[in-house]
Amino acid sequence: xxxxxxxxxxxxxxxxxxxxxxxxxxxxxxxxxxxxxxxxxxxxxxxxxxxxxxxxxxxxxxxxxxxxxxxxxxxxxxxxxxxxxxxxxxxxxxxxxxxxxxxxxxxxxxxxxxxxxxxxxxxxxxxxxxxxxxxxxxxxxxxxxxxxxxxxxxxxxxxxxxxxxxxxxxxxxxxxxxxxxxxxxxxxxxxxxxxxxxxxxxxxxxxxxxxxxxxxxxxxxxxxxxxxxxxxxxxxxxxxxxxxxxxxxxxxxxxxxxxxxxx
Numbered sequence: 249x250x251x252x253x254x255x256x257x258x259x260x261x262x263x264x265x266x267x268x269x270x271x272x273x274x275x276x277x278x279x280x281x282x283x284x285x286x287x288x289x290x291x292x293x294x295x296x297x298x299x300x301x302x303x304x305x306x307x308x309x310x311x312x313x314x315x316x317x318x319x320x321x322x323x324x325x326x327x328x329x330x331x332x333x334x335x336x337x338x339x340x341x342x343x344x345x346x347x348x349x350x351x352x353x354x355x356x357x358x359x360x361x362x363x364x365x366x367x368x369x370x371x372x373x374x375x376x377x378x379x380x381x382x383x384x385x386x387x388x389x390x391x392x393x394x395x396x397x398x399x400x401x402x403x404x405x406x407x408x409x410x411x412x413x414x415x416x417x418x419x420x421x422x423x424x425x426x427x428x429x430x431x432x433x434x435x436x437x438x439x440x441x442x443x444x445x446x447x448x449x450x451x452x453x454x455x456x457x458x459x460x461x462x463x464x465x466x467x468x469x470x471x472x473x474x475x476x477x478x479x480x481x482x483x484x485x486x487x488x489x490x491x492x493x494x495x496x497x498x499x500x501x502x503x504x505x506x507x508x509x510x511x
Contacts, residue, residue: 276296278327278454278470281312281313282295298449300449303443316348321473324401324466325401325467328460332451336448338374339373339448340375344440345369345437346440365384366382376388396414399412399413400439404436406429439452
């Protein structure tokens with residue numbers, strides 16, 4: 249009987265602040281993309297905090313992060329979002345993972361005036377509802393607002409999303425299935441923030457040193473990635489094939505190198 253063994257050899261390098269990993273001692277983590285922030289949003293705190301300061305009411309523009317979550321990422325990721333303590337008790341806007349298709353489509357992208365709820369995106373609204381996939385309300389959970397800590401474990405390979413609030417899970421990601429599943433599984437995603445009403449928004453936390461709560465078992469902190477976003481990851485598959493039923497073994501080794509997309 250053949251034996252198949254596989255392993256990940258991870259090559260972690262130093263990065264500019266927030267570009268995906270902490271292999272070089274990053275203390276910032278993943279950042280929002282200032283170039284895509286609307287005039288109504290103010291970014292601060294090394295571009296990890298996004299607040300609607302002048303966008304007014306029903307300001308639907310949203311802001312993606314600088315780095316994507318690759319669709320074939322070899323581990324599910326986890327992050328937290330601290331809702332602005334000076335915001336309303338219940339937010340009207342969303343914290344979301346947006347599909348590459350939604351970001352690329354002019355009719356649904358960050359400055360289109362469409363909320364981040366289309367083409368396989370999944371968005372957790374302050375009202376407690378999750379909207380997404382085809383722009384529909386697909387689930388109702390716990391509402392959140394000023395000062396709450398939103399917990400977001402996500403597996404891009406399967407499109408699976410879990411949510412929690414202030415240390416309490418809707419479904420424990422270590423033992424239970426996701427609350428919702430994206431129709432864009434195995435494609436690239438982007439974490440996004442939105443300040444839909446005045447003083448809405450908050451701070452993205454992607455490093456374990458920034459978290460209020462423990463990373464769920466089986467997940468990694470989004471800002472402490474496996475090297476794909478901040479360098480090179482090497483996947484090595486070793487196939488040990490028993491020859492002719494005897495004691496001799498041969499080994500075939502295949503390596504896949506995944507380089508950072510700088511486009």
